[in-house]
Amino acid sequence: MVAGLDQYGVFGNPIGHSKSPLIHRLFAEQTRQTMNYEALLAPLDGFATFASDFFARGGRGANVTVPFKEQAFALATQLSERAERAGAVNTLCRHADGTLLGDNTDGAGLVRDLMINAQWPLKAQRILLLGAGGAVRGVLQPLLAQQPSEIVIANRTLSKAEALAQHFADLGPVLASEFAWLQQPFDIIINGTSASLSGALPPLPAAVIRAGHTRCYDMMYSAEPTAFNQWAQDLGAAACMDGLGMLVEQAAEAFLLWRGVRPDSAPVLAALREQLAASA
Numbered sequence: 001m002v003a004g005l006d007q008y009g010v011f012g013n014p015i016g017h018s019k020s021p022l023i024h025r026l027f028a029e030q031t032r033q034t035m036n037y038e039a040l041l042a043p044l045d046g047f048a049t050f051a052s053d054f055f056a057r058g059g060r061g062a063n064v065t066v067p068f069k070e071q072a073f074a075l076a077t078q079l080s081e082r083a084e085r086a087g088a089v090n091t092l093c094r095h096a097d098g099t100l101l102g103d104n105t106d107g108a109g110l111v112r113d114l115m116i117n118a119q120w121p122l123k124a125q126r127i128l129l130l131g132a133g134g135a136v137r138g139v140l141q142p143l144l145a146q147q148p149s150e151i152v153i154a155n156r157t158l159s160k161a162e163a164l165a166q167h168f169a170d171l172g173p174v175l176a177s178e179f180a181w182l183q184q185p186f187d188i189i190i191n192g193t194s195a196s197l198s199g200a201l202p203p204l205p206a207a208v209i210r211a212g213h214t215r216c217y218d219m220m221y222s223a224e225p226t227a228f229n230q231w232a233q234d235l236g237a238a239a240c241m242d243g244l245g246m247l248v249e250q251a252a253e254a255f256l257l258w259r260g261v262r263p264d265s266a267p268v269l270a271a272l273r274e275q276l277a278a279s280a
Contacts, residue, residue, distance in 0.1 A: 005034060005035055005036040006034065006035040006036070006060045007035075007036055007038075007054075007057075007058055007059045007060055008024065008035055008036065008037040008038075008059070008060055008061045008062060008063075008258065009037060009038045009039065009040040009054065009059065009062050009063070010037075010038075010039050010040065010062065010063040010064070010065060011040050011042040011047070011050070011051060011054075011062055011063070011064050011065070011068055011072075012039070012040075012041070012042065012064070012065035012066060012068065013041055013042050013043070013044055013067065013068070014041070015039045015040065015041050015042075015065070016039065016041075018039045018065065019247065019272060020037070020039065020063055020065075020251060021037050021038060021039050022272070022275075023247070023248060023251045023268055023272070024037040024251060024255065025037060026263075026267075026268045026271060027251070027252065027255050027263040027268065030263050030264060030267070030268070031255075031259065031261050031263050033259050033261070035060075035259070040054070040062075042068060044067070047068050047071045047072075047075075048071060048074070048075050051068075051072070051075055051092070052075070055092075055094045055100065059094060060093070060094055060258060061091070061092060061093045061094060061254070061257070061258040062091075062092045063090060063091055063092075063251070063254055064089055064090050064091065064092060065090070069088035069089055069090055069104075069134060069138075070087065070088055070134075072088070072089035072090070072092060072102060073087060073088050073089040073102055075089075075092070075100065075102070076089055076092065076100050076101060076102025077099045077100045077101075078099050078100065078101045078102065079101075079102045079103075080101065080102065080103040080104065081141075082103065082104050082107060082108070082141050082142065083102045083103050083104040085104075085140070085141045085168070086104040086106070086107070086134075086137050086138040086140075086141070087134075087137060088104055088134050088137065088138055089102035089103065089104055090103075090104050090105060090106055090138070090250065090254075091103040091104065091105050091253075091254040091257060093257050093258055101257075103254070103257060104138050105250040105251075105253035105254050105257070106135070106138040106139055106246070106250050107138055107139035107140070107141060107142030107143065108142050108249070108250065108253045109245075109246045109247070109248075109249035109250025109251070109252070109253055110139045110142065110143070110190075110217075110219070110243075110246045110249070110250075111139075111142045111143060111145075111146060112249040112252075112253075112265075113241070113243075113245035113246045113248075113249045114188075114217065115146070116249075117245045117249070117265075117266075117269070118215075118217075118239070118241055118245075120188065120215055120239075122143065122146035122147075122148055122188070123146055123147045123148065124147065124148065124149045125148045125149060125187040125188050126148065126149050126150055126152070126186045126187045126188075127143065127148045127150070127151045127152070127186065127187065127188045127189075127190065128151075128152050128154060128182070128186040128188070128189040128190070128208060129143075129151055129152065129153045129154070129190050129192055130154055130155075130189065130190065130191045130192055130193050130202050130204070130228075131153075131154075131155055131191070131192040131193035131194075131202070132153055132155035132157070132160035132161045132163075132164050133160075133192070133193070133194075135192040135193075135194075135219055136153065136164065136192035137164060139190075139192070140164065140168045140171075140174070141168065141171060144168060144171040144172040144174070145171070147172065148172070148173075149173070150172075150173040150174070150175060151172070151173065151174050151175070152174075152175045152176070152177050152182070152186070153165055153174065153175070153176050153177070154176075154177045154178065154179050154181075154182055154202070154204075155176070155178075155179075156178075156179065156202075156203075158176060158177075158178050161176035161177065161178075162176040164176070179202060179203045179204055179205070180203070180205070182204065182205050182207065182208050183205060183207045184207065184208070185207065185208055185209060185210035185213065185214055186208055186209075186214055187213070187214065187215065188214070188215050188216075188217065189208060189209070189214060189215075189216045189217070189232070190216075190217045190218075190219070191216070191217065191218040191219060191220070191226075191228045192219050194220070195227065195228065196218055196220035196222075196226035196227050196228050197220060199227045200227060201227050201228060201231055202228070204231075206235055209232060209235045209236065209237055211235065211236030211237070212236060212238050213238050214232070214237050214238060215237065215238050215239045215240075215241075216228065216229060216232035216237045216239070216240045216241075217240075217241050217242075217243070218240075218241070218242050218243055219243040219246060220242065220243055221242035221243045221244040221247065221276070222242065222276070223276045223277055223279065223280030224280065225240065225242075226242055229241075229242060244269065244272060244273060244276065245265075245269055247272075248265050248268055248269045248272065249265055252265045252268075
């Protein structure tokens with residue numbers, strides 16, 4: 001910690017690869033906020049103690065990444081509605097009275113990247129969500145709030161997709177499906193699996209893409225097109241995006257919660273994209 005500055009950080013394990021310190025440094029410079037933000041390696045078997053100690057020593061807020069989002073959910077003394085729905089917390093904020101608010105900004109980050117940065121409409125769109133893990137669970141409420149015509153969750157294990165669909169059914173039309181059942185095109189397809197990290201693909205039928213119409217989004221990001229986006233491009237998808245913008249936008253949402261000011265994400269996203277290209 002740096003004495004005299006408001007302290008923030010990101011908890012994860014591993015954490016050395018995190019772009020969050022750079023993102024929040026650029027946000028702080030842009031908005032003239034005096035703060036310190038560090039990447040903090042949390043122990044796999046002692047997250048609650050580690051995080052509690054950070055806040056006891058004066059920490060004001062923290063981002064939380066894998067594998068601690070569920071543990072952060074349990075640690076929080078107060079939860080936002082979207083965090084409660086997601087069952088996971090990626091942002092912690094310590095109030096003056098010592099209470100610890102847990103929030104989940106992932107879905108808001110995704111929606112803002114889709115609607116503001118990409119200018120993709122979500123209302124009345126048929127959306128296919130790939131995967132049924134924490135990434136998908138965290139974005140369902142904000143996506144449904146935009147009133148798509150329906151969301152279909154496709155997953156290798158159908159029961160997991162069905163459980164998610166049932167949990168969010170009160171917010172809008174959500175269906176579950178196995179990959180092989182998908183035989184009609186969608187307006188938007190969002191890959192919430194981690195397959196792209198290993199260069200793999202979910203077992204998707206080509207029928208889900210209508211050439212020149214379907215837009216595809218991968219929550220993963222890289223300097224080159226992800227395996228999913230490359231597959232979609234080869235089938236004639238109208239547009240493809242990776243998740244770098246989601247990363248920046250969820251961070252901007254956290255920054256707003258902590259500091260009361262929303263930074264301009266566009267120049268920060270451009271800087272990260274340039275850095276990513278240079279490292280390729």
